[in-house]
Amino acid sequence: MAFDSNVKIGVLGGGQLGRMMIQSAIDFNLDVHVLDPDPNAPCKNISTSFTNGSLTDFDTVMAFGADKELLTIEIENVNTEALKELQKQGKKVFPQPEVIELIQNKLHQKQFYAKHGIPTAPFHEVANAEEVKAKKDFLPFVNKLATGGYDGRGVQAIRNEEAMDKAFDAPGFVEEMVDFEKELAVIVARNEAGEMKTFPTVEMVFHPEHNLVEYLFSPAEINSGIEEQAQKLAKEVIEKLDMVGLLAIEMFLTKEGKLLVNEVAPRTHNSGHQTIEGNVTSQFEQHLRAILNWPLGDTTTLWPSAMVNVLGEDGFTGDAKYEGMSEVIAKSGVHVHLYGKKLTKPFRKMGHITVSDQDMNELREKVNFVKSTLKVKA
Amino acid sequence: MAFDSNVKIGVLGGGQLGRMMIQSAIDFNLDVHVLDPDPNAPCKNISTSFTNGSLTDFDTVMAFGADKELLTIEIENVNTEALKELQKQGKKVFPQPEVIELIQNKLHQKQFYAKHGIPTAPFHEVANAEEVKAKKDFLPFVNKLATGGYDGRGVQAIRNEEAMDKAFDAPGFVEEMVDFEKELAVIVARNEAGEMKTFPTVEMVFHPEHNLVEYLFSPAEINSGIEEQAQKLAKEVIEKLDMVGLLAIEMFLTKEGKLLVNEVAPRTHNSGHQTIEGNVTSQFEQHLRAILNWPLGDTTTLWPSAMVNVLGEDGFTGDAKYEGMSEVIAKSGVHVHLYGKKLTKPFRKMGHITVSDQDMNELREKVNFVKSTLKVKA
Incomplete structure (x- = not known):
């Protein structure tokens, strides 16, 4: 793409990452439009336009994307179906919705590494707390949720059998505790x-x-x-x-x-x-x-x-x-x-x-x- | 002043200098409100609030300053009477209105340097084109307007008698051409x-x-x-x-x-x-x-x-x-x-x-x- 400042950019997420991106975008005369569920999101006062709405709702993301040429994210937890649809309509979406979708799921991430020979700690898929508890031989390990974890949530160390009580009762995996x-x-x-x-x-x-x-x-x-x-x-x-x-x-x-x-x-x-x-x-x-x-x-x-x-x-x-x-x-x-x-x-x-x-x-x-x-x- | 981001800052002028100041102010959570006569001034989309109005009109500057705690400038050509009045009301105004006023007038600037022993090129005050033309013995020199010059306007080199024709017909000074x-x-x-x-x-x-x-x-x-x-x-x-x-x-x-x-x-x-x-x-x-x-x-x-x-x-x-x-x-x-x-x-x-x-x-x-x-x- 030749240098062109007249690209209408939409960002899903208006937190600090979007805020610092806008500080940089100002240098290039880039218009940055932001969607965020928090009416007082960090980007609010400095974005070209600010839309208050859900990042995970299909219709909201579709409506936000309708008049944009390039869509990007500052948080992974977004509606990727809407992004795929916008991509089909000819809009640029980077990172690609398929990549976001893969990364939203930590288990799929691990499976991707395994499949492509990317070195990662050994792991076992688990569907619920029962399956975690069945992995006694694998102790100590880290129990991670496939989805919904963020900033330290959805991840916990399980060092011994007693700690098994707190196992997540949801799909995810247990991963070897790396020394x-x-x-x-x-x-x-x-x-x-x-x-x-x-x-x-x-x-x-x-x-x-x-x-x-x-x-x-x-x-x-x-x-x-x-x-x-x-x-x-x-x-x-x-x-x-x-x-x-x-x-x-x-x-x-x-x-x-x-x-x-x-x-x-x-x-x-x-x-x-x-x-x-x-x-x-x-x-x-x-x-x-x-x-x-x-x-x-x-x-x-x-x-x-x-x-x-x-x-x-x-x-x-x-x-x-x-x-x-x-x-x-x-x-x-x-x-x-x-x-x-x-x-x-x-x-x-x-x-x-x-x-x-x-x-x-x-x-x-x-x-x-x-x-x-x-x-x-x- | 202890660190406090909750200061309501007003800037007279919304050009590129204000724009880059706002990019920096964002890092400190500072609210920056801008006054500029250009409805599409560079600060427009990134300031906390943008007021479209004259910088040289007393009432406009007074109204803009009324709810601010600290006023500053990004251009000298502003109404200093209003700033003085706002200062009297207890608002902080930096640079001080008296300094802005002095600097608005290039002749007064020169006189200030002379009075305080600050080295500057020799000069003579002139009231009009006639007085410039009378300074033949001082040739070659630079003819500067006392007020109204900006970005290279209001300043001209006069190298010989023929060039005297273009002398500014307004108050200012002639200054020795510095080699x-x-x-x-x-x-x-x-x-x-x-x-x-x-x-x-x-x-x-x-x-x-x-x-x-x-x-x-x-x-x-x-x-x-x-x-x-x-x-x-x-x-x-x-x-x-x-x-x-x-x-x-x-x-x-x-x-x-x-x-x-x-x-x-x-x-x-x-x-x-x-x-x-x-x-x-x-x-x-x-x-x-x-x-x-x-x-x-x-x-x-x-x-x-x-x-x-x-x-x-x-x-x-x-x-x-x-x-x-x-x-x-x-x-x-x-x-x-x-x-x-x-x-x-x-x-x-x-x-x-x-x-x-x-x-x-x-x-x-x-x-x-x-x-x-x-x-x-x-």
Whole structure:
């Protein structure tokens, strides 16, 4: 596609990912129209138009898509039947509805990896809690729901027979608990012309309790062999999916130095937020380039960066107040991204902070400072 | 001021400077309300609210300011009487109306420099064309209007007696034509607490005909002594103005190695656009930090960057088409900023491109590529 700003883009989802995509789209004069069920979604005030409505309702998505030329998503939980219909009508839909559909179902994702020889942790399909409980020999394992999980929900570790009581009573799978060295992520972009580019591998640190990315470092501290493998694996996955757009691939690096694909998201991702400041091109611009079939941008790291999620403090619900923010922004190389959410709730993602520094030790110190200083209260 | 996103900010002017300021304000959850006489101003679709109205009409500015807590500008040509009145009512107005008023008048600017011992080219006040013509002994000189000049208008070189015919017939001054080595600019920020920070000095290259910045490099190729002087001079000017906000100071570096202040702008400036990609903190974020009395951001250069104005091609008026854009964005380290203007006109500022590279020679090559490749036609 030649460069043309006059493409009417519709985005399913108006959260923080859409918001940061719009911040980038402004640079290209791109009109971005948004559909979201929350009347106060983060995109509301900055989108070209904002439609309040369900992402999973066929008619709502069809009506939203009717006057758009290009549709994309910022969340997977959307009505893919409507997207398929819009695609049939000649509209561009990236990522493709079939890919979204596959990825909506974690079991199908796993089966896809198995079928295509993409390394992933061994697993067994289960239909209900009874079937989970029958997998005693497979303990310890992780029990995952096929559908409906998000941000740490629908995933639980089952370490012993006693814990079996909490098994999900719904279709899904049990997966070998990987004794991993690190959790890594690679974001890869692919446009219609087939051009592909990966971002340097990042290293995630999860909150021990809430199963949310607590912070991450970029680039990951891994040797060049692992880096090369991770990048290659990311390209392999997006190619096998034949997907156009941006794909985030979460991986385990096992203690034996093997990479296993954990799960993927066919969109901009929490593990790529630091690219706004840390890399030549941000993931948000890269997503736009990919779906518009423009040349992909250079993903080189400008300087090591860390992304710290800003979560609502436990015990506080109400109008958000950002305690310690003045101290945080007084530090060099600290960039604030608040998501336009007035109301804080325990562990709600209110924003993120990118921290950058040429020195990795300084970087870690600044991350700790941000984490211990900034509190979202009400 | 402690960090508080709930400040109702009003901006006089809704052009590209306001647009880029809003892109930065989004990161801090700041509501930005805009007043502009153009119903299709670049800020229109991305501001929290947009008011279509005159910036120079007392009543319009008073009405716009009535429900705001903090007022700022993105253009100097505004009604300062209304701003003074709003300030009296207890609203914060940064830059202060008195500073805007002083700077609106280029003659008063020059007199201010002379009074405060700030180095500037020698000049003589003139009331009309007759008085310009009487300055034969001062030839060659530059004839400048006291008020009404903008983007190269209201300024003309008069090199010999024959050229005297075109002398402006309005109040202003004639200024010694400086035989300069380079044109430099420094942007300095100052908050209410008195904290000051300068951006590294940049080097401007003007279009030979149109008297507009055609491109600039950052950091300037000057020795550390000159750099230090330039930074010191910028701080001196903002302190003597007792100004809060962002001040861009254009300077001549003479062949004798002296710095002379040419003129200043009390706002974000074309000579600071490359800070978005090239520096740790952008001028737009720094402006917000300064007027909100937040700690100022680190201005360190991340990598050498150039800013190329994207001007409407001569001979084309109508719906803008960006010829060559695909080729331009395929280059590494090229960032596009389009200003949301549908209509192109000869030499209209449609956007800018930031080009970055660790190597200054590569940087210059990329600048030349962008300049020769990208054309705005209709």
